[in-house]
Amino acid sequence: MTDIGNVLISGGASGLGAATATAVAKAGGTPLVLDLAVPDSEHPYRVVDIADSEAVAAATADLAAGVEGRLDGVFTAAGIDCCGRLEQVPASDWERVIAVDLIGTAAVVRAALPYLASPAGRIVTCASTLGLKAVSDATAYCAAKFGVVGFTRALAVETAGRFGVTLLVPGGMDTAFFDGRSEQYRPPPDAHLNRPEDVAAAVVHALSQPVGCEIREMVVCASEESSWP
Numbered sequence: 001m002t003d004i005g006n007v008l009i010s011g012g013a014s015g016l017g018a019a020t021a022t023a024v025a026k027a028g029g030t031p032l033v034l035d036l037a038v039p040d041s042e043h044p045y046r047v048v049d050i051a052d053s054e055a056v057a058a059a060t061a062d063l064a065a066g067v068e069g070r071l072d073g074v075f076t077a078a079g080i081d082c083c084g085r086l087e088q089v090p091a092s093d094w095e096r097v098i099a100v101d102l103i104g105t106a107a108v109v110r111a112a113l114p115y116l117a118s119p120a121g122r123i124v125t126c127a128s129t130l131g132l133k134a135v136s137d138a139t140a141y142c143a144a145k146f147g148v149v150g151f152t153r154a155l156a157v158e159t160a161g162r163f164g165v166t167l168l169v170p171g172g173m174d175t176a177f178f179d180g181r182s183e184q185y186r187p188p189p190d191a192h193l194n195r196p197e198d199v200a201a202a203v204v205h206a207l208s209q210p211v212g213c214e215i216r217e218m219v220v221c222a223s224e225e226s227s228w229p
Contacts, residue, residue: 002120002210004029005072008060010050010108013039015175016126016203017077019196023204024073032063032071034108035078050078050104051096053111060111071115073122073207076105076148081141081177083185094140101144106151113163122164122207125152129171129219129227137185156216164214166206170199171221171228192222 004027011017012033021031021043033045034056044066046059064071079101082093105125116123130138131145149167156165174193178186187193199220206215221228 002208003072004204004208005117006030006032006064006067006070007073007075007207008032008034008063008071008108008112009075009077010034010056010104011076011078012043012045013037015077015177016170016173016196016199017075019200020075020077020203023197023200024207027204027208029072029207030067032067034059034063050108051099053103053107056104056107057111060108060115064112064115069115070117071112071121072117073124074109074112074116075124075126075203075207076108077126078104078108079126079128079144079177081138083137083141083181085137086139089140097140098144098147101141102147102151105148109155116163118162119164119211121162122166122209123155123159124166124168124203124206125155127152127167127169129169129221129225132169133227133229135227156214164206164209164211166215167217168199168203168206169217169219169221169228170194171219171225173199191226192224194220194222 007024012021013035024031031043048059127148128145131149152167172193202220
Protein backbone atom coordinates (compact mmCIF):
# COMPACT_ATOMS: atom_id res chain seq x y z
CA MET A 1 0.00 0.00 0.00
CA THR A 2 1.23 3.50 -0.82
CA ASP A 3 0.74 6.87 0.87
CA ILE A 4 -2.56 8.32 -0.22
CA GLY A 5 -1.36 11.92 -0.64
CA ASN A 6 -3.53 14.67 -2.11
CA VAL A 7 -6.89 13.44 -3.39
CA LEU A 8 -9.32 15.52 -5.45
CA ILE A 9 -12.92 14.54 -4.63
CA SER A 10 -15.93 15.77 -6.57
CA GLY A 11 -19.16 15.75 -4.60
CA GLY A 12 -17.09 15.80 -1.44
CA ALA A 13 -19.55 17.86 0.60
CA SER A 14 -22.06 15.08 1.23
CA GLY A 15 -22.80 11.38 0.99
CA LEU A 16 -20.11 9.05 -0.30
CA GLY A 17 -17.88 11.97 -1.30
CA ALA A 18 -17.87 13.40 2.22
CA ALA A 19 -17.30 9.97 3.74
CA THR A 20 -14.35 9.46 1.39
CA ALA A 21 -12.90 12.86 2.27
CA THR A 22 -13.02 11.87 5.93
CA ALA A 23 -11.44 8.49 5.18
CA VAL A 24 -8.67 10.09 3.13
CA ALA A 25 -7.87 12.46 5.98
CA LYS A 26 -7.83 9.59 8.48
CA ALA A 27 -5.41 7.75 6.19
CA GLY A 28 -3.02 10.70 6.38
CA GLY A 29 -3.96 12.25 3.04
CA THR A 30 -5.32 15.65 2.08
CA PRO A 31 -8.81 15.70 0.58
CA LEU A 32 -9.48 18.52 -1.89
CA VAL A 33 -13.21 19.00 -2.41
CA LEU A 34 -15.15 20.18 -5.45
CA ASP A 35 -18.87 20.63 -4.85
CA LEU A 36 -21.80 22.92 -5.52
CA ALA A 37 -22.34 23.04 -1.73
CA VAL A 38 -19.93 24.14 0.98
CA PRO A 39 -18.61 21.07 2.85
CA ASP A 40 -19.18 20.74 6.57
CA SER A 41 -15.48 20.22 7.20
CA GLU A 42 -12.17 22.07 7.21
CA HIS A 43 -10.89 20.36 4.06
CA PRO A 44 -9.73 22.66 1.25
CA TYR A 45 -12.61 23.14 -1.18
CA ARG A 46 -13.94 25.13 -4.11
CA VAL A 47 -17.63 25.68 -4.81
CA VAL A 48 -18.21 24.75 -8.43
CA ASP A 49 -20.83 23.33 -10.76
CA ILE A 50 -19.40 19.95 -11.77
CA ALA A 51 -21.26 20.21 -15.09
CA ASP A 52 -19.26 23.33 -16.02
CA SER A 53 -16.01 21.97 -17.47
CA GLU A 54 -14.22 25.33 -17.57
CA ALA A 55 -15.16 26.12 -13.99
CA VAL A 56 -14.03 22.65 -12.89
CA ALA A 57 -10.66 23.17 -14.59
CA ALA A 58 -10.17 26.54 -12.88
CA ALA A 59 -11.21 25.22 -9.46
CA THR A 60 -8.95 22.18 -9.79
CA ALA A 61 -5.99 24.34 -10.76
CA ASP A 62 -6.65 26.54 -7.74
CA LEU A 63 -6.78 23.61 -5.35
CA ALA A 64 -3.70 22.00 -6.90
CA ALA A 65 -1.77 25.22 -6.45
CA GLY A 66 -2.35 24.93 -2.71
CA VAL A 67 -0.61 21.53 -2.61
CA GLU A 68 2.42 22.47 -4.72
CA GLY A 69 0.75 21.39 -7.95
CA ARG A 70 0.61 17.70 -7.11
CA LEU A 71 -2.39 15.39 -7.02
CA ASP A 72 -2.00 11.76 -6.04
CA GLY A 73 -5.56 10.64 -6.55
CA VAL A 74 -8.97 11.57 -7.93
CA PHE A 75 -12.40 10.30 -6.91
CA THR A 76 -15.46 11.38 -8.90
CA ALA A 77 -18.29 10.98 -6.40
CA ALA A 78 -20.57 13.79 -7.60
CA GLY A 79 -23.90 12.53 -8.87
CA ILE A 80 -27.60 13.38 -9.10
CA ASP A 81 -30.74 11.64 -10.32
CA CYS A 82 -34.15 12.52 -11.75
CA CYS A 83 -36.66 9.70 -11.65
CA GLY A 84 -39.64 9.22 -13.93
CA ARG A 85 -40.62 8.02 -17.36
CA LEU A 86 -38.82 9.64 -20.25
CA GLU A 87 -41.86 11.53 -21.52
CA GLN A 88 -42.63 12.84 -18.02
CA VAL A 89 -39.20 14.16 -17.05
CA PRO A 90 -38.50 17.69 -18.34
CA ALA A 91 -35.69 17.64 -20.90
CA SER A 92 -33.64 20.13 -18.88
CA ASP A 93 -33.78 17.90 -15.79
CA TRP A 94 -32.94 14.78 -17.81
CA GLU A 95 -29.98 16.46 -19.48
CA ARG A 96 -28.76 17.87 -16.17
CA VAL A 97 -28.28 14.31 -14.89
CA ILE A 98 -26.11 13.49 -17.91
CA ALA A 99 -24.20 16.75 -17.50
CA VAL A 100 -23.34 16.15 -13.84
CA ASP A 101 -22.96 12.37 -13.70
CA LEU A 102 -21.21 11.68 -17.01
CA ILE A 103 -19.84 14.92 -18.46
CA GLY A 104 -18.89 16.07 -14.96
CA THR A 105 -16.98 12.85 -14.32
CA ALA A 106 -14.92 13.38 -17.46
CA ALA A 107 -14.46 17.08 -16.66
CA VAL A 108 -13.00 16.35 -13.23
CA VAL A 109 -10.64 13.68 -14.55
CA ARG A 110 -9.55 15.89 -17.45
CA ALA A 111 -8.89 18.81 -15.11
CA ALA A 112 -6.85 16.64 -12.75
CA LEU A 113 -4.57 14.96 -15.30
CA PRO A 114 -1.98 17.76 -15.59
CA TYR A 115 -1.39 17.60 -11.82
CA LEU A 116 -1.65 13.86 -11.29
CA ALA A 117 1.58 12.16 -10.33
CA SER A 118 2.73 9.49 -12.79
CA PRO A 119 2.84 6.52 -12.57
CA ALA A 120 1.62 6.49 -8.95
CA GLY A 121 -1.49 8.64 -9.49
CA ARG A 122 -4.84 6.93 -9.02
CA ILE A 123 -8.24 7.68 -10.56
CA VAL A 124 -11.41 6.14 -9.10
CA THR A 125 -14.68 6.86 -10.89
CA CYS A 126 -18.11 6.24 -9.41
CA ALA A 127 -20.68 4.41 -11.50
CA SER A 128 -23.57 2.46 -9.97
CA THR A 129 -25.16 -0.97 -10.07
CA LEU A 130 -27.60 0.85 -12.38
CA GLY A 131 -24.66 1.31 -14.71
CA LEU A 132 -24.75 -2.46 -15.17
CA LYS A 133 -28.44 -3.21 -14.83
CA ALA A 134 -31.14 -1.06 -16.45
CA VAL A 135 -34.45 -0.33 -14.73
CA SER A 136 -37.57 1.58 -15.68
CA ASP A 137 -38.03 5.26 -14.80
CA ALA A 138 -34.27 5.82 -14.67
CA THR A 139 -33.27 6.47 -18.28
CA ALA A 140 -31.14 9.50 -17.43
CA TYR A 141 -29.32 7.89 -14.51
CA CYS A 142 -28.78 4.59 -16.32
CA ALA A 143 -27.55 6.38 -19.44
CA ALA A 144 -25.11 8.44 -17.38
CA LYS A 145 -23.82 5.57 -15.27
CA PHE A 146 -23.55 3.15 -18.20
CA GLY A 147 -21.54 5.97 -19.79
CA VAL A 148 -19.26 6.20 -16.76
CA VAL A 149 -18.57 2.47 -17.09
CA GLY A 150 -17.56 2.85 -20.74
CA PHE A 151 -15.60 6.02 -20.08
CA THR A 152 -13.63 4.42 -17.27
CA ARG A 153 -12.81 1.25 -19.15
CA ALA A 154 -11.56 3.29 -22.11
CA LEU A 155 -9.62 5.58 -19.78
CA ALA A 156 -7.90 2.59 -18.19
CA VAL A 157 -6.69 1.46 -21.62
CA GLU A 158 -5.69 4.98 -22.63
CA THR A 159 -3.67 5.69 -19.47
CA ALA A 160 -2.21 2.24 -18.84
CA GLY A 161 1.28 2.61 -17.42
CA ARG A 162 0.70 6.30 -16.63
CA PHE A 163 -2.02 6.16 -13.98
CA GLY A 164 -4.04 3.59 -12.11
CA VAL A 165 -7.75 3.57 -12.96
CA THR A 166 -10.50 1.90 -10.95
CA LEU A 167 -14.23 1.73 -11.63
CA LEU A 168 -16.33 1.72 -8.46
CA VAL A 169 -19.81 0.22 -8.84
CA PRO A 170 -21.71 0.93 -5.62
CA GLY A 171 -25.17 -0.27 -4.70
CA GLY A 172 -27.65 1.73 -2.66
CA MET A 173 -26.25 3.64 0.30
CA ASP A 174 -27.80 5.24 3.35
CA THR A 175 -27.27 8.85 2.27
CA ALA A 176 -29.36 11.90 1.38
CA PHE A 177 -29.34 10.78 -2.26
CA PHE A 178 -32.92 9.53 -1.93
CA ASP A 179 -34.23 12.59 -0.08
CA GLY A 180 -36.94 14.60 -1.78
CA ARG A 181 -38.18 11.73 -3.93
CA SER A 182 -41.75 10.55 -4.10
CA GLU A 183 -42.42 7.37 -2.15
CA GLN A 184 -42.32 5.13 -5.23
CA TYR A 185 -38.71 6.10 -5.90
CA ARG A 186 -37.43 5.75 -2.35
CA PRO A 187 -35.97 2.53 -0.92
CA PRO A 188 -38.60 0.68 1.14
CA PRO A 189 -38.31 0.89 4.94
CA ASP A 190 -36.85 -2.61 5.11
CA ALA A 191 -34.23 -2.01 2.39
CA HIS A 192 -30.66 -2.99 3.19
CA LEU A 193 -28.34 -0.11 2.30
CA ASN A 194 -24.60 0.16 2.75
CA ARG A 195 -23.06 2.75 5.02
CA PRO A 196 -21.14 5.30 2.92
CA GLU A 197 -18.22 4.94 5.34
CA ASP A 198 -17.82 1.30 4.33
CA VAL A 199 -17.84 2.13 0.63
CA ALA A 200 -15.37 4.96 1.28
CA ALA A 201 -12.99 2.43 2.83
CA ALA A 202 -13.02 0.52 -0.46
CA VAL A 203 -12.25 3.74 -2.36
CA VAL A 204 -9.28 4.45 -0.09
CA HIS A 205 -8.07 0.88 -0.63
CA ALA A 206 -8.12 1.43 -4.41
CA LEU A 207 -6.37 4.78 -4.08
CA SER A 208 -3.64 3.19 -1.96
CA GLN A 209 -2.51 0.46 -4.33
CA PRO A 210 1.17 0.36 -5.33
CA VAL A 211 2.31 1.17 -8.83
CA GLY A 212 1.55 -1.66 -11.22
CA CYS A 213 -1.13 -3.29 -9.05
CA GLU A 214 -4.52 -2.50 -10.53
CA ILE A 215 -7.97 -2.89 -9.04
CA ARG A 216 -9.75 -2.32 -12.32
CA GLU A 217 -13.34 -2.70 -11.11
CA MET A 218 -15.10 -3.32 -7.81
CA VAL A 219 -18.75 -3.78 -6.94
CA VAL A 220 -19.53 -2.74 -3.36
CA CYS A 221 -23.11 -3.33 -2.29
CA ALA A 222 -25.25 -4.69 0.50
CA SER A 223 -25.61 -8.47 0.51
CA GLU A 224 -29.27 -8.16 -0.48
CA GLU A 225 -28.82 -5.42 -3.10
CA SER A 226 -31.76 -5.75 -5.51
CA SER A 227 -30.08 -4.08 -8.48
CA TRP A 228 -27.19 -6.55 -8.66
CA PRO A 229 -26.62 -8.78 -10.52
